[in-house]
Amino acid sequence: MKDYDSEILEIEDFPQKDTRWFSRRNLSQLPWWLFAIVILIIFVGILVYRSYASIDRLLVRMEEDRFTKIEDFMENDDLVLGTLARSRSYEIASMFLDGVEIVAFETITEAIQALLDGEVDSIVISEKASKKFISEHNGKLELIGRSLTLNNTASYWESFEFIYVGLTITVRVSIFSYLIALVFGLFAGLGRISSNKFFNNLSTLYVELIRGIPILVLIFIIALVIVPALVESLNGLGGQLIEKGMTQLGQFLADLSIRNIPSEWRAIIALSVTYGAFLAEIFRAGIQSIGRGQMEASRSLGMSISQAMRYVILPQAVRNVLPALGNDFVAMVKDSSLVSVLAVQDITQLSRKYTGTSFRYKEAFTVLTILYLTMTVSLSLLVRLLERRMRQDD
Amino acid sequence: MTDTKDIIVVKDLYKHFKKVKALDGVSLTVEKGKVIVVIGPSGSGKSTLLRCINYLETPTKGEIWVDGQLLTSDQKQLNEVRAEIGMVFQLFNLFPHLTSLENITLAQRIVRGRTANEAEEIAMEQLKRVGIPEKAAVYPTQLSGGQQQRVAIARSLAMNPKIMLFDEPTSALDAEMIKEVLDVMLDLAKEGMTMIVVSHEMGFTRAAADRMVFMDAGLIVEDGPPEDMFNNPKEARTKAFFNQILK
Ligand SMILES: Nc1ncnc2c1ncn2[C@@H]1O[C@H](COP(=O)(O)OP(=O)(O)OP(=O)(O)O)[C@@H](O)[C@H]1O
Ligand SMILES: [Mg+2]
Numbered sequence: 164m165k166d167y168d169s170e171i172l173e174i175e176d177f178p179q180k181d182t183r184w185f186s187r188r189n190l191s192q193l194p195w196w197l198f199a200i201v202i203l204i205i206f207v208g209i210l211v212y213r214s215y216a217s218i219d220r221l222l223v224r225m226e227e228d229r230f231t232k233i234e235d236f237m238e239n240d241d242l243v244l245g246t247l248a249r250s251r252s253y254e255i256a257s258m259f260l261d262g263v264e265i266v267a268f269e270t271i272t273e274a275i276q277a278l279l280d281g282e283v284d285s286i287v288i289s290e291k292a293s294k295k296f297i298s299e300h301n302g303k304l305e306l307i308g309r310s311l312t313l314n315n316t317a318s319y320w321e322s323f324e325f326i327y328v329g330l331t332i333t334v335r336v337s338i339f340s341y342l343i344a345l346v347f348g349l350f351a352g353l354g355r356i357s358s359n360k361f362f363n364n365l366s367t368l369y370v371e372l373i374r375g376i377p378i379l380v381l382i383f384i385i386a387l388v389i390v391p392a393l394v395e396s397l398n399g400l401g402g403q404l405i406e407k408g409m410t411q412l413g414q415f416l417a418d419l420s421i422r423n424i425p426s427e428w429r430a431i432i433a434l435s436v437t438y439g440a441f442l443a444e445i446f447r448a449g450i451q452s453i454g455r456g457q458m459e460a461s462r463s464l465g466m467s468i469s470q471a472m473r474y475v476i477l478p479q480a481v482r483n484v485l486p487a488l489g490n491d492f493v494a495m496v497k498d499s500s501l502v503s504v505l506a507v508q509d510i511t512q513l514s515r516k517y518t519g520t521s522f523r524y525k526e527a528f529t530v531l532t533i534l535y536l537t538m539t540v541s542l543s544l545l546v547r548l549l550e551r552r553m554r555q556d557d
Numbered sequence: 558m559t560d561t562k563d564i565i566v567v568k569d570l571y572k573h574f575k576k577v578k579a580l581d582g583v584s585l586t587v588e589k590g591k592v593i594v595v596i597g598p599s600g601s602g603k604s605t606l607l608r609c610i611n612y613l614e615t616p617t618k619g620e621i622w623v624d625g626q627l628l629t630s631d632q633k634q635l636n637e638v639r640a641e642i643g644m645v646f647q648l649f650n651l652f653p654h655l656t657s658l659e660n661i662t663l664a665q666r667i668v669r670g671r672t673a674n675e676a677e678e679i680a681m682e683q684l685k686r687v688g689i690p691e692k693a694a695v696y697p698t699q700l701s702g703g704q705q706q707r708v709a710i711a712r713s714l715a716m717n718p719k720i721m722l723f724d725e726p727t728s729a730l731d732a733e734m735i736k737e738v739l740d741v742m743l744d745l746a747k748e749g750m751t752m753i754v755v756s757h758e759m760g761f762t763r764a765a766a767d768r769m770v771f772m773d774a775g776l777i778v779e780d781g782p783p784e785d786m787f788n789n790p791k792e793a794r795t796k797a798f799f800n801q802i803l804k
Contacts, residue, residue, distance in 0.1 A: 460646065463713075464639065465636050465641075474663055475663075
């Protein structure tokens, strides 16, 4: 046995020299997060480059002198602007260019023809798409100015400034939901291994029900159905308490209104109930990973079951599942984006809001993606670090 | 029954696991201060008997009296009785997240209600008694098997038990560590501790046991002074067992 071990060690310790810089061994020695960062940079680079290339410009007849930029259309009622129907330029132009006559064309060819015929005075078009037509109608058309879409790095910054405000809420929702979920999870996890039939069945029911429903649906049903129903029944209880003479508490309960519970808190309740079921399974596995002998030794010293749990089993179980708990916190940060469906102003919701008026999908959702990645990648790193520390301790 | 010298009385005890009859009608009386060694083939019910005595297993049928009290499933009574009965396991079962000292102080504080200072003082005394006071701040994983078992014994003794149960305390140990554990147990026997020891260490049995009990198939087959049993066992099954383990 000993000899066999050392043989393996030798192979590990003296690897074949491999001088190729890209050898598999070299690659696998690089930390995984370096890959994440490189991919991120490439991703952002491509997006920024592409958005420069597709800046919308104004295509006009040669020697047009009544205007130089799109804003001039608002000053001069004679000017007519052409765009492609259902395009982003059309939506933006019709939203921002008050009182400007805009014609939407089904095809570019139609639009070009209309421009040549003088039906419209300019077409909003990207530099790339316009090249073909400029050379086709040599000397008749030219590009000027810049259209309304501000596809450049400044607009990334602007989206960022609009969206990052929601970080407070994303972080707050994640942390509060997680802390409450820890409590639910601990109780349900203990219930899953309890010999008390009622407690055990209740916990199993909770875990199985939650795991059988998509998180998005859970958020809808808890925040929009169950919490309001609970509030209503509390109102009823309050009424009864007033009759019984407990006016203060009764009045408080009777006056509770669903409007007093902001959607952020309803979202937190929904997420924590959901994650409580996930964490319950982690706690259960953690407790079951502790050998029977620990409980027996504790009991034989005269500890009660709850003392043994609190002082002997749980400290070991929690330590064992710390990485799993950390991973679920990362998952919680991601799933917190779902609460945007309740109009909670987290970064996802703010991105949607921002694109709703600006139509800058590319910028907003790129910024959003990077914000999430920054949080999740650094949290994952922390979890890995923790795992490594724990392995060294053992 | 409180003034009796019989500190443990087991009456007609049965423990069935589904179809397995681990104990099939066992009666045993242990007087205060006596050392009983239990032997028998694997699966004969030795561990089950010990575990029933402090109710780690709930008997199927029968009575167990400890220090004049009939044991029931009442948790409060059991916690109190268990605090009076030390138990040492084959695999030590130390708490790996606590140092030796913390292993010994935990139950003292939360079960006996001693202050941290008191508990630590007693823990250090017990560590000295088992010969490893220098290991107080060390975690179990950094101890040898023999040292771990001695900490486990110290942990039980710190509760000032009236009875100590040992379930094969040396069978997981390398040969060179067996003696250090047996020496501690021998000292304890000399000090007059009531002990039930499941062990096939015949040296220890000769030196310390007042009585030897041979179990087979959930029954006590033979019960008597060790020398008599070694030299002329009455039962054929006892004889066969000795032949087997002495080979
Ligand atoms: N928790 C349990 N569930 C089911 N069967 C059990 C359980 N504990 C013990 N048994 C069975 O009861 C019988 C007696 O077991 P016990 O552990 O008391 O034997 P033992 O004499 O201590 O044996 P060994 O020398 O191997 O430790 C065995 O057949 C065993 O398989
Ligand atoms: Mg056994």
